Amino acid sequence: TLQDCAPEKPDLIKVAQISDNEYDPEVWGRVYPLNYESWQQTKRPKPVDKSRYRRGWDEDRIVYDRLSEFPFAALLYNGWGFGIEYNEPRGHHYAVIDQIEIDPSRTSPGGVCLACKTPYHKEFTDKYGMDYLKAPFMEAVNMLPEKHRELGPACIDCHQGSTMEIRTHKDHLERGLALLGKTELSHLDKRNLVCAQCHITYYVPRDNNRKVAGDVQLPWTNSRWGSIPIENIIEDLLSDENRIEWVQSVTGFPLPYIRHPEFELFSNGSVHWQAGVSCTDCHMPYYRVGANKISDHDVTSPLKADMRACRQCHTESANWLEKQLFHIQDRTVSALNRAGYATATTAKLFERLHMEQKNGLNLDENLYRRAVDLYKQAFLRVVFIAAENSSGFHNPAEAGRVLTDAVAFAGRSEALLRQLLASGGIHLPEKIDLELQKYLNQRGGKGLNFKADQQFKDPFGIQEIFSEIPLKNK
Amino acid sequence: TLQDCAPEKPDLIKVAQISDNEYDPEVWGRVYPLNYESWQQTKRPKPVDKSRYRRGWDEDRIVYDRLSEFPFAALLYNGWGFGIEYNEPRGHHYAVIDQIEIDPSRTSPGGVCLACKTPYHKEFTDKYGMDYLKAPFMEAVNMLPEKHRELGPACIDCHQGSTMEIRTHKDHLERGLALLGKTELSHLDKRNLVCAQCHITYYVPRDNNRKVAGDVQLPWTNSRWGSIPIENIIEDLLSDENRIEWVQSVTGFPLPYIRHPEFELFSNGSVHWQAGVSCTDCHMPYYRVGANKISDHDVTSPLKADMRACRQCHTESANWLEKQLFHIQDRTVSALNRAGYATATTAKLFERLHMEQKNGLNLDENLYRRAVDLYKQAFLRVVFIAAENSSGFHNPAEAGRVLTDAVAFAGRSEALLRQLLASGGIHLPEKIDLELQKYLNQRGGKGLNFKADQQFKDPFGIQEIFSEIPLKNK
Amino acid sequence: MRRRIGLKILGIGGILMGLFLFLFFGPPGLYHQTSTPEFCASCHVMEYQHDAWLKHADHRHLDCIECHLPNDNFVNHIFWKGYDGTKDVIFFFGRLYADDLTISAHGRQTVQDNCVRCHAEMVSQMMTDARDCWDCHRRVNHNYPMVNPRD
C-alpha cells in the first residue's frame, strides 16, 4: 500500500541529556557532534573575493579596517576607540579574542563589554553586579572560568539544554522586549531573537562623570515589534544625558552612538521580514549531512557560503541572486559615501567655526543651534547605516530613505554654517579640506594607517564631484 | 467521461485576417472581440481608494493635479505648460482627449506632440514632415482622419495585423534602440518595448530660436540595453543647446526636461527586470474570459486591478503585496519630498541672489557657476523620479540612490548660495519662504488652484523639520 | 458569500459522496484513474498547478494525491478522497471558484504531513510544525514565480 513507502520514523532530536546550565560546548558536542563541529567552523577563514563589502578574515587572513573602507568615518569617529581601531568582524569564535586584541581604548568601559561576548555575562552580572560590570576589561575577563575566557557565543546562549529549544540568554534583550511590549514569542520570533541578543544597537549607561552606570541598555523607547525606526532610536538616545558616551573631537560635541543595528533595520518592514524569513534562515541555512539536514552553525555572510541559504527559496541561480544583492549594496554604499562625506564636511565647518569663535567671531545663536541639531540628526543616521552590517541588503528601501535624510540634514547644516561663517567675513572654497590623513594615519598604540586598497569608493563615481579624496597610503 | 463536461478548449488566435495597415480598432474588434472590449475599458474610471499615489480618474471622476500632489513642483516647473496644468493620467482612451482639454501652453510645440498619442504619427511624419510636426496642435489633430482624431494607443501600435505578433510602431523608438546598439529583439523584449514606445523620456529638438526642429528624440546617448541611468540622460540633455526646451522662471535658467521615464528606471537592473518580468506582465495580466485566457488590454495600475498581475507570480496575498508596495512607495515619496523641497529652496535662493545682483551685489563667479551646475543636477534628478509613474516601485534601490544624490546636489548648492549671499551682507533666516501660493493658485486660463486634499505629505513627517508648508486651499 | 452557497451545496453533495464511494470501488479502474495527475488536470482550473508540477523535476514522479490526500492510513485517505473529490466537482460545475485557487487550512496541513512523511529522516533534526516546508522550498509550491531570469 501507499503507506508502506513511508520510511520508518527516525530518531527525534535527543533531549534531556544536557543540563540547563551547561556552559561547555564540548559537553554539548558529545551529544550533538555535527552541530558542534559546524559551530567550531566560525574559527575558519572563509573563501576570498566572494563578498564585495564584507571582506575580512577570508583565506588571505587580512583583517579589514572599517576606517579605511570609509575614510570619512575616521574623521567622524575621532575622539574615542572607534576612531582608533574598528574592524570588520571575523566570526563568532573571535568575539572575545577580538576584544582582547583590539586597541584598549575600545574596551575602556570594562566588564560591561562582555555582555554580547561571554555566555557567563548574565550569571556574572547577577552574582557580582557593578564589581564585574565596571571592572577593567582584562580583569573582568580574568574573572571568567579559565577554560572559557575566550569563549564567544555558545550553545547555552541559544539553546535550552534540557529541551534543545532555542531561547535567549541576555537580560538586555528582556528589557528591550519589555520596551517594545512584546510578550508572546513564536518559534519564528525566536529564530530572529537568538541573533537579536547581540545584533542590535545598545548604549552603556553613564553617570554624571560619564562612568559606567550599569548593564547594557537598548534605545527602544516608543518603538514596537516590527518597527524600531531610526527616528525613535535617535529620540531615545538624545533624551537623556546618561546615553551620551563620548565627545567627537572635530566638533567637540558630546554624542551618543549606534552599533550593529541589524535587527532594527531588518525588522522594520523589510520584504524578507514581512515574508517571515529570519536571520537564521539566511545565516544558518540547513545543509545535508548524510541523510539528515542540520542548521549550519558556521554563521557567516551568505555570499561566503555560496548562497545556499537563498537558493531554497529562490529558483534563480546563485549568480543572479548575487547580482541583485550587489545592485542593492552598490546603491547603498554610494549613498552612504554621499551622506558620510556631507556629514564630515559639516563637521569640519563646525571645527572652523569654533576656532573663529575663539578668535572673536560673533554669530546668530539661533541659526547656530539649528545647525548643531541638524548635524546630530545627520551624524546618527550615517552611523546607523555604516554600523549596520548588510550594506543595505537587510532593508533596501529603508536604507535609502535614512541616507536621503542624512544627506538632507547634513546639507542644511552645511548651508547654515557657510552662511554663519560668511556673515563673519570668512570666505571658504567649495571644497573643504577634510585633512583625512590626520585621522586615518598613526592611529593608537599600533600606529594604524590608511589602507587605500580597502577603501569602498562610490561605485557610481558621483562622490568625486563633491570631494576629491586626496589620500595616499603612507 | 468527465472530460466531456469540461469547458471547451479555446480557439487558437486567428491570424491573417487583418491587413498590416488597418488603423481602425473596430475592424480588429470583429476578429478579436474580447481584446477589443477589454481595450475599450481604458475609458472606464477605476475603483477608488485602491492606489495610494496614483489616484485619479477613479469612480469619483476626480482628475488629480500633480502640482497639488507635490507643491514644490509648481514652483520648479513654473515658466511653461507643466507649471500650469499637469495631471495624473486617466488612461489610454484619453491620450488625445487629455491633450485637447489641457491648458494649450502644454501643446504649444504642435503636431510633434501627437508622437505617442495617435497611431497615425509615423505615417503623417513620413508624408507631411515638418508641415505636420510644426503645425499648431489643433491643426495637426484636424489633419487626422475624422473618425480617429481622438484615437489613442491602438491595436496597430502594438500588433502586426497579418500575424498578430507584437511589434512597435514609432520611429523615435527605432532611433533610441539604435543609440543603445540593440538590434535583436526577443519576444520578452517586445513585451517591454510595446510600452517603451511611449513610457520613456524624450525631448522635442529645437532650433536656435527654440522652435520645433524635428520629430521626438530620446536622450539615450552612451547608454545601453538594461542600463540607461539618470547620469547618462543628464549628460545627453546638457550636451547640446537643441535639447533645452524652456526657461525656469524662478531661476531664469534655460533647462531641459524629463518625462515618464518608466522604461529607463525599470530596466536599470531592477529586480523584476532582472527576473525577466515585463511591463505587460504587470499591466496586462492574463485573465479568464469564459474558457479563454487573454491579456487584459485595460491597462492600468495593478492596485486598481486587485493585484491580479502580481498574484500569478507571488504566493503572498494581495494584501501582503500591497503592504510591500506601500513600504517602497512611502519611502520614495518621503525622499522625493526632501529632494523636491531642497531643490525648490535652492531655486528661491537663486531668485534672491539674482535680484541682489541687479542691486549691485558682487560675487565669486566660480562659486556661483558651481552652484548653478549643482542645481541643475539636483533639478533633473527630482524631475526624473517625480515624472516616473511608479513612485519608486519599478526600481526601489535605484530611486533611493537618485534621490539621495538629488538632495546632495541641492544641499551643496544651497550652501554655496547662502555663503555667496552672506558674503554680500545678506542674512537669511533658515526657512526660506517658497511663496508656493504664488505658483499654485490662479494657474492658466482655467485659473487652477491648489487642492490641499491632494497633497502627498511626507509619510514619515521628516519634511516638516525643514519647511513648514503653510498652504491653505483658497 | 460564495463560500456559504458552496457549503450548502456541499451538504447536498455529502449525500452524493456515498454514491461516489460506491463508484470508486464499482467500475473497474475508476479508483485508480481518479488518482492520476492527468485526471486532476482534466479540469482546466488545475492546469496551472499541473504545469507547475510538471516543471518541478523532483516531484514529477509523484501523483497529486501523494501530497494532497492524507496518506497516514487508508480510511482517512479514502474519506478525504471522496470528500475533496466531490467538493471539487461541485465547485467546478457550480462555478464556485475564484480565478486563483488557494489551498484551505486543512489542505495545507495535509500537504505538510505528506512532506514530513516522505522526508521524515531528512527533517528529523528540525521542528516540523513551526512552518510550512514550502516557505523555503518554494519550488514545490505551485505558485512559485515562473520567470526566466536574465543572466
Ligand SMILES: [Ca+2]
Ligand atoms: Ca566578516
Ligand SMILES: [Ca+2]
Ligand atoms: Ca491614473
